[in-house]
Amino acid sequence: MDFNDTPQEAEYRTKVRAWIDANIGEFRDVPDTMDRADFVARSKRWQTKKYEAGFTGITWPKAFGGQGLGPMNQIVFNQEESRFHAPTELFSIGLGMCIPTVFSHGSQALIDRYVAKALSGEEVWCQLFSEPVAGSDLAGIRTKAVKDGDDWVIDGQKVWTTNAHLSDFGIIVCRTDPSKPKHKGLTMFIVDMHAPGVEARPLKQMSGGSDFNEVFFTGVRVADSHRVGAEGDGWKVALTTLMNERLAVGGKPRHAPGYATLLDMAKRVQRDDGAAIEAADVRQRIAATYIADEGIKLTQMRALSALSKGEMPGPESSIAKVVVAKTMQDMAAFALDLSESGGFVTGAETDPDVARLQGSYLWSAGLRIAGGTDEILRNIIAERVLGLPGDLRPDKDLPFNAAA
Amino acid sequence: MNFDFSDDAKALREQARRFLDERATTKVARTQMAADSPYDTMLWTQVVELGWTAARVPEAMGGLGLGGDEACVLAEEIGRSLAPVPFMSTLLATEALVLVGTEEQQTRWLGGFAEGALIGCVGWGEGDAASPARAGAKVTGDRITGIKVPVPDLMAADVALVSAQGPDGVQLYVIDLSDPGVTREAADTIDLVRRHGRLTLTNAPCAPLGTPDTYHEWLDRAAILTSFEALGTASAAMAMAIGYAKERTAFGQKIGRYQGVKHKCADMYIKLELARAHALHGAWAMQDGAAELRQAAAAARVASLDALAYCAEENLQIHGGTGFTWDSDCQFYYRRNRAIVAALGSKTWWSDRLVRALERRNALAA
Incomplete structure (x- = not known):
């Protein structure tokens, strides 16, 4: 080794x-x-x-x-x-998810038109998948595209769209045939984010910031030449994008506090019976945080090692996000407990470490949902890695417009 | 980058798994529960013939001189199979003798381990002694007095390496179990398959093995080896749980379809893979003599104990009432979990050791 x-x-x-x-x-x-x-x-x-x-x-x-x-x-x-x-963040979705989808499933004309300009940074892209009624159950989306001559007309609403307000183009999955079962009636398109009828509104998160948008589509026309993949193949095309997303959302945010922050804080904080760092429960928690954070880093090393040898990474890479997000939340909550009432007060006088932990505590609640909830990711591990049977899905084979 | 075992070690792992799958089933463990012999002597003869006890012994002493990688994969497969043989005990003793034994000590014991003529064991426990870093057993001159219990495979062994208070602190001492002043008897424990013993030393002859510092270096290596054993045992418990979840029906469907069950299985996998990453890091640090050996070893130990406890406990839970019967194999993993904890100290102790290593590293970096 x-x-x-x-x-x-x-x-x-x-x-x-x-x-x-x-x-x-x-x-x-x-x-x-x-x-x-x-x-x-x-x-x-x-x-x-x-x-x-x-x-x-x-x-x-x-x-x-x-x-x-x-x-x-x-x-x-x-x-x-x-x-x-x-x-680099502005391009991570376009180059990490959208363009690979375009060149995997799009026509040569689309590839010629879009790939180079995305690579060179001239055009920015976003991914329009989630909807208010379709998050974990993404195939339940309702935004519709109706054929009208050589065009499609799109009506509906997307949500949680990163950088929609800064983007020139997006890939959008729409329902094109509601009489088919939910996974079968979907089609993927490229949409011009500057076209009439597209409106991106910032979505304010519970954490206070606005990193995402809601995007409204009202009679937006898209030429059939901007279809990505065959009509009705939208789900298959979307899976290409999502596979790339789970890799991209995998790691801990770059500047998020980790076990070292907890260790430093535990040295400074005094409890009734001495420095917090001397207390067994604190040491257990620092150890647990280290095990999770470093365990994921080392798991990523295993994936790199496989890639370096020209092999595919093993299924263990699938544990990253589910571990990182919950560890971040638990660690931040414990650190705020340690700082007692000081961990609750925000503002200019708050210690910078505490402020970062407060941010971490709020942000982690979103991270546990983004790119696959903890629960969906556990289903994926259980079903695809361990081979357990899938959840019952009573609507799977019903026509979409006949399901509840 | 190559953060994985060598191809040779992987080939050895496959060979070991095939052999143990066939020869060391849980039926063998069940038979051992009621056996008079402290271990399965037939199986042990085969293990020795395969060269596993010789793996870590230097070639000059009649061994194969293989690296830590090979020891790790063998520990994992022994852990997976629950094979009732004194392999881990002899391996941990070998590791200590190879690390710091004098030429005389190595010559006396290692060749015998390699050819299967001798069996080793190690013991730090003293009933209620609270940690591997402390010992009530005391050395004066070249004599030792004290009681070590539980000592795994004591009744099978020819030599015991025990921790005791010496002039410079707590360290390992070599006890020839045939010497006067040494008495041993079987000690009952929660694990009914791996036998343990009580070692009573009354002014018995002993020889120092290394120093207090090297005792801690050995603890690091032993933590890594037992973390692979724990990974193997935990993987077997997880496989048993998944197998049952796919086959058992309740409320008209396989129980593995329920998230209450499948999410437990996913959590087993998550804990196991975190532990595997740390164990591999430990194997690398052991092989490279890396500066972060202490922290890597403690992390491997903590993560693997966490995975093992979860897999063993939830495997039984997923089996429901069946799992709680004497005839179910769930008890083997549930009980072995406690044996692996007792063999080298609890998650609490190793978590504390991990944090101390992190504190030291941060102080150096500052």
Whole structure:
């Protein structure tokens, strides 16, 4: 066993590091004061630089404008890039989920039109799947697309759409045949987010921020040439996107507090009988947090190790999000308990560590739901990894418009 | 990057699994519960013939000189099968002798382990002694007095490595079980398959094995090896639970369809995979002599005990009333969980050790 690069990985790393060091310049950090327009412009500039230097679409086939390299090259690049706080978030959904769906299922004309401009950062993408009535049960979506000549007309509402207000295009799954069973009557399209009838409204989360949108579609026309995959194949196409999503939502948020924060805090906090760090319950909790956080990091190392050997990662990668989100919530709650009433007061005078933990406590409630709830992820592990029978789904084979 | 066992170790794992699947079924464990012999001597002869006791013994001492990887995969497969043989005891003794034994100590014992002529065991427990770091047994000069209980495989062994208070602190001592002043008797424990004993030392001859510092280095290695054993046992309990959930019907459908059951199975898998990641990290740290060995070993121990307890307890729960009968195999895992805890200290103690290692590392980094 060893954690070192193979000679090929080391060679690629040297090349990437030299390029990043020479080009990172203004992109090394995101100033807190930056406004949205600046953030978008800056994100696009960094993406364009990477595109011109051949560091985008690293694993994609050359035929689609990629570099045709292996997953380890992408990982090496990400590791080197993450030494800085470069602005990459704006493109993670488009390049991580939408465009791979387009080049897996879309026509050559769509590939020619969209892939390069997404890679170069010129156009930003979002993914329009969840609806108010369809979250875990995504195939229950109701936004409809009705054929009208060579066009489709879309009416309905999507929700939890990241970056919808900043996006130029989106992939949208719509119900095109309500007389078919729920999974069979869906079709995927590319929609122009600037088209008449598209309205993106920020959705305010319980945590206070607005990282997502609700998007309303009223008589929005999409040409049939912008269909991705066959009519009625929308579910199959969506699964390509979702497989990529679960990988993307897997890890702990980059700057989220972990066991080290808890350890530091436990040293400072005094309980009635001495420093909290001396108490057995506190030490147990620090250990448990370490086991979960580091266990997931090490599990990701196992996946990298498989990729590095040209193998597929094992099913153990599927445990990441379900562990990370609940650990984050439990750890934050315990740390706030430790700080007693001080953990409850927010505002400018709150200790910065405590403030981060408060943020973590609120955000983790959303993370336990995003990209597959704890419960859905346990179903997936039990059914796909362990081979247990699927939940009963009484509506599965009924025509959608006949189900309750 | 290669964060996985070598191909050789994986091949050994497959060979071991095939052999034990066939030869060490739970029927063998059940037979052992009622046997007079403290272990299955026929099975042990075969284990020795396969070279498993020789794996970690250096070639100069008549062994195979294999690495820690091979010891880890064998521990996992022995744990999976519940094979009633003194393999883990002899392996942990081998590890200590290889780590710090004098040439004389190695020559005296290791060749015998390799060829199966001798069996080793280790004991830190003293009934209610609260931790592996403390000992009531006391050494004066080259004599030891005290009681060690429970000692796994004591009644099968020729030599015991025990912790005791020496002039420089608590460390391991070598006890030749045929010496005067040494008495032993069987001790009943929760685990009815793996036999334990009570070792009474009355001014018995003893020889120091390493130092107090190396005792703790051995504890790290032993924690990693037993974490693989625990992973094996936990995996077997999980497999049993899944098998039953797929086959048992209640309320007109297989119970594995209910989320109350399937989510337990998913949690078994989650805990097992977290534990496996830490155990692999431990195996790497042991092989590389990495600076984070102490923290990796403690994490492997804590995570594997957590997975084992959950899998053993919930396997029985998923079996319902059937699982609580004497005839069900659920009890083997449920009871073995306690044996693996008792063999090297509880999750509480190892959690504390993990946090101490993290504190030390943070202090160094600051």
